[in-house]
Amino acid sequence: PGKVVYQNDLMQLIQYEPMTETVKRRPLLIIPPWINKFYILDLRPSNSFIRWAVSQGHTVFVISWVNPDEHLAAKTFTDYMLEGPLDALDAIEQATGERDANVIGYCLGGTLLASTLAYMAVKRDDRIKSATYLVTMVDFAEAGELSVFIDEEQLSALEERMNTRGYLEGREMATTFNMLRANDLIWSFVVNNYLLGKSPFPFDLLYWNADSTRMPAAMHSFYLRNMYQENLLVKPGGITLDGVPIDLRKIKTPSFLLSTREDHIAPWRSTYAATQIYRGPVKFVLSASGHIAGVVNPPGGKYCHWENEKNPPTPEEWLATATARSDSWWPLWERWISQYGGGEVPARHPGDGELEPIEDAPGSYVKVRAAD
DSSP: OEEEEEEOSSEEEEEEOOSSSEEESSOEEEEOOSSSOGGGGGSSGGGOHHHHHHHTTOOEEEEEEOOOOGGGTTOOHHHHHIIIIIHHHHHHHHHHSOSOEEEEEETHHHHHHHHHHHHHHHTTOOOEEEEEEESOOSOOTTOGGGGGGOSHHHHHHHHHHHHHHTEEOHHHHHHHHHHHHIIIIIIHHIIIIIISOSSOOOHHHHHHHHOOOOEEHHHHHHHIIIIIITOOTTSTTSSEETTEEOOGGGOOSOEEEEEETTOSSSOHHHHGGGGGTOSSOEEEEEESSOTTTTTSOOTTOSOOEEEOSOOOSSHHHHHHTOEEESSOSHHHHHHHHHTTSOSEEEOOOTTSSSOOOOEETTOSGGGOOTTO
16 A cells, blocks of 8 residues: 655656554665556565565655656656656655665666766765666667667657657557567466466466556657667766766666566676676676566565676676575565665654655556557
8 A cells, every 4th residue: 555645747656655663764766667567566465576675664665657648748868867766856855854765776767767876976966875776778789689679760660650649659669578578478478377287377467568658759769769779878978868968987876786587678698787887886686587577576486596796897707606596586685775774763654744645556647558
């Protein structure tokens, strides 16, 4: 249970009810990708990362992105930064009285988190005390199988379609991703669960997978061209957000990077590049399985992980010296982030602070289907 405590044109901010009597002083903000709905991290009680984080004593806030229509066609990547994580941090301070926070970015949400941290570094804004990147690329040199859809001809055709209506249809993006992860997401379930009868068919995951979102034309074009096509995010000053040249090497925030071994969308050898870019302490962890199942892998789940105290120059060297662990990466992450928790305070409830709850979680934005 939770409440929407803040909203703007681009997102609703959900604050979850505590499950513990005391909580970590620093709240936890989760930035999901805007390409899918946030509830991948909250599908059911047994595999909900959000519920689990709350049970560990985090005051959890989650961004629920709008499903944009033609009225938001001009919204840019900069707008997603300003009205997403930066607005959320302001709202969290109003809700809890806490200026600082720990932040998680999932997939595109992690790319936005890295961009935001580089922006904040120039602004001398140190509110984010730790950054967790889940299956996140910032160096798109080896962008995996998605790059086959990013040549100039296809990009121009996509932009033409987007500019006609002001957004990219959710089903167009979903089709692209499904073609990529058909093996990982769908056929593995068909074979293992349905044909071999190992466990029931995961209708919650398939429902989420079909529940895609639209994307504003300006933002999506910027993202595909500047990151996938030109790989400018990783180049110092390669992109500019709100007048600020972005240099990821200015990021000194302690970072936890979680990648997955069979990821087709954010290949782990590509995501590993960030360990050589960020200037703060970096913990890199590799989970078994893919982009979704390797992340949504609760304690007692079937996928193991690897960790390493060092980050050698290449991913191959990292894996060769890594230690395999038989369980989920979640408890390892909890031990890591606890050092940035800021001590304990009495549990906080939505509405305790200056923000009046607007509506019950999951809020109205997430309920807008791409076909609506």
